[in-house]
Amino acid sequence: MVNDFFNPTFSPLLIVLSGTAGAGKDSVIRRMRERGVPFEFVVTATSRTPRPGEQNGRDYLFLSAAEFQTMIRNDELLEHAVVYNQHKGIPKKPVLEALGSGRDVLLRVDVQGTATIRRQYPQAVTIFLCASSKEELTRRLLRRGADSAEQVALRLRTALEEMNRVPDFDYRVVNAEGGLDEAVDAIIAILRAEHARATPRKAIS
């Protein structure tokens, strides 16, 4: 009995990296990989067409609307939603497989989707990534270029509304201009602290 506390078993985490548009979720995940942080990234499935530079399986799992319907019917998604008229969802199998083999799983999920995952898996570690100010957030959304002024305005309004959801999350990490490594440091610290919990979060299976 006593020895359990000397040598507790490793409990893999389900980590949800969320935040507003323009928070820099993709940059953070890329830098985490570059720095060798050990985690399994499970990509979101989507029925939209790939944007230039996006790679199937790396950035998203690009599915047809029909394939998506099949996955929904077979209960193969952790959560799914229709966002901007496109299906979006997290495939269940790779998440459960990675956790089952003892690896931390990282998901990139929007603020809405995080609420769904939290309801189903309250033990998920949820991180809200955000810009350091409203001004910075606006600049980033403008910089995307591809969007019209109306789209930028809509995204900004949505992002500012989503900021009110911060208290629903476990952690809040600032990804300031030029502060990508600091944001990654904070996330690494969060994962380390979570693994040092005296009572681990409930296992997911």
Added chain:
Amino acid sequence: MVNDFFNPTFSPLLIVLSGTAGAGKDSVIRRMRERGVPFEFVVTATSRTPRPGEQNGRDYLFLSAAEFQTMIRNDELLEHAVVYNQHKGIPKKPVLEALGSGRDVLLRVDVQGTATIRRQYPQAVTIFLCASSKEELTRRLLRRGADSAEQVALRLRTALEEMNRVPDFDYRVVNAEGGLDEAVDAIIAILRAEHARATPRKAIS
């Protein structure tokens, strides 16, 4: 309202570093200081006489039994107890002053004392420091030298019983032989993660 989440105020933490005898609490605190971790260490007051090398105000606040009685009477202690026939307790004033001025406070408290502090301040961040095995713990307790075989046996029995209290703590950090910096890294990560909480722990005043 929204801007509160962009710029939340810094919430200082009350951190309790606890663990069994022989866990290496003092070495960890010393190394944390050497590495420039920002915190205010509030020393425990005790009515026992200083051991060789111990310095008043740095290691402990050495008080007479009468001075201790006065502090108890005036409610100037966060918690106090009689351990091995000697008074032991945490002075309240320096803790509240440091927290009030926005600094994290670190206390070194035994497992019993942590239970008292937790009851009074459930928002304290409690860390259980431990050796990496029963064998290592035994070696460390034997190495102290000054104690008799009976005293070592008693301390070991107490330490093993205290290991059962790990689940009452927020975090569990292993201080293995040669792993002092790793233990300190883990504590630094815990403090960083705690400061990244989306909803800070309740302020103490």
